[in-house]
């Protein structure tokens with residue numbers, strides 16, 4: 001049975017002295033004795049091997065005079081190997097000077113002068129051990145306090161960040177009364193509950209932004225938000241990314257890898273483009289969601305995980321289920337609540353505020369002083385269909401800010417595709433109900449002829465899918481001649 005009393009190693013080459021100490025202390029302590037430094041070292045090493053490697057004994061009581069060495073020298077070595085052991089030296093008056101000189105070197109707690117009194121020796125050993133216990137407690141509490149305050153501070157910072165981000169929903173820029181309002185209201189309510197959420201919407205409509213907003217508005221806010229684009233990587237890699245793998249599980253698996261489900265533990269995992277996963281992968285995901293545990297590739301044991309899942313897709317997942325390309329059971333697991341983000345063309349009312357926002361951001365990011373878009377440019381931005389949604393709008397704005405030197409960005413600084421979109425609109429407004437070309441009723445002759453010319457140019461370009469060579473041919477112009485006209489009317493950059 002392991003001893004529950006503190007262990008004291010007594011080192012004295014005079015047997016009767018060692019025995020006297022043993023008799024004095026043995027009621028309160030578990031005593032070992034050694035007659036030499038070698039024997040003491042043997043005991044310590046043995047105890048370190050079978051017991052506590054850091055503290056093979058609790059206290060050493062060592063005579064200063066030993067064959068071949070001194071108590072101080074021996075305790076100095078002990079201090080280097082086992083600093084936790086309390087070191088006490090016993091000596092006669094004649095050695096006092098050596099001991100005082102070596103006390104700091106060997107980190108001696110106390111020294112006992114011969115002849116010692118039994119009660120005094122018991123009290124001294126007890127005090128020394130009590131002092132070590134208190135010391136340890138103080139160190140532990142100090143560490144706990146530091147770790148605690150560190151963790152608290154980190155948590156407070158995370159909370160603060162979360163509070164700042166709590167209006168992540170505000171990052172989904174929208175005009176008052178936008179269809180996006182309704183989506184955000186639903187998402188905000190759903191965020192509070194641990195329901196799975198399926199976000200549907202075309203590419204670039206803000207699915208990731210919405211998933212983040214839900215996470216940061218949820219009780220899991222201070223835990224991780226991790227995401228994976230399921231369409232971007234092959235199955236085998238996706239499995240290892242999501243569930244992790246063990247070292248040696250496959251060629252190239254040089255070390256254990258913790259998967260995203262485990263990394264997200266306590267928080268949220270966002271599975272983007274879930275509709276693009278293979279049926280095999282769907283089975284694996286379903287198992288994880290049903291059982292609440294993942295098994296890393298090559299592992300024999302599963303690991304429990306507590307993760308909220310938000311999935312997104314640009315596909316109509318119900319149609320995918322009907323077509324047999326997506327598992328129905330997984331669909332129902334994922335679609336606790338479904339929210340659909342409207343395409344930008346379905347909420348043109350938001351374009352103005354989004355443009356303002358993005359323009360301000362682009363001006364800062366690119367360090368370019370811009371005041372805004374010219375009315376014709378704004379008209380192009382408002383009428384274009386934005387198949388790539390806000391991502392495309394963002395790219396367009398950054399492109400214009402980067403390439404245009406003017407403070408007010410003209411329509412000519414926009415991509416041709418936007419001008420083409422505008423042309424469709426203008427073509428319609430340039431014709432009357434009977435399909436005849438409308439002549440502006442006001443303006444000088446040059447202006448009115450110019451407006452007609454622009455309408456004809458745009459119409460020709462549209463008919464020829466913006467192929468300038470063909471449009472020029474149809475209009476009886478050279479390609480260069482057409483280009484000059486487009487530049488003159490602000491339809492193209494120089």
Ligand SMILES: Nc1ncnc2c1ncn2[C@@H]1O[C@H](COP(=O)(O)OP(=O)(O)OP(=O)(O)O)[C@@H](O)[C@H]1O
Pocket residue numbers: 171172173174201202203204205206207208209210272314354390391394
């Ligand atoms: N309402 C919005 N207001 C401002 N910026 C937005 C808005 N919605 C999206 N964005 C921005 O548009 C870009 C695309 O958004 P996000 O990545 O969230 O779209 P997504 O639907 O997840 O796209 P994909 O399906 O291609 O992954 C990002 O830069 C995002 O910050």
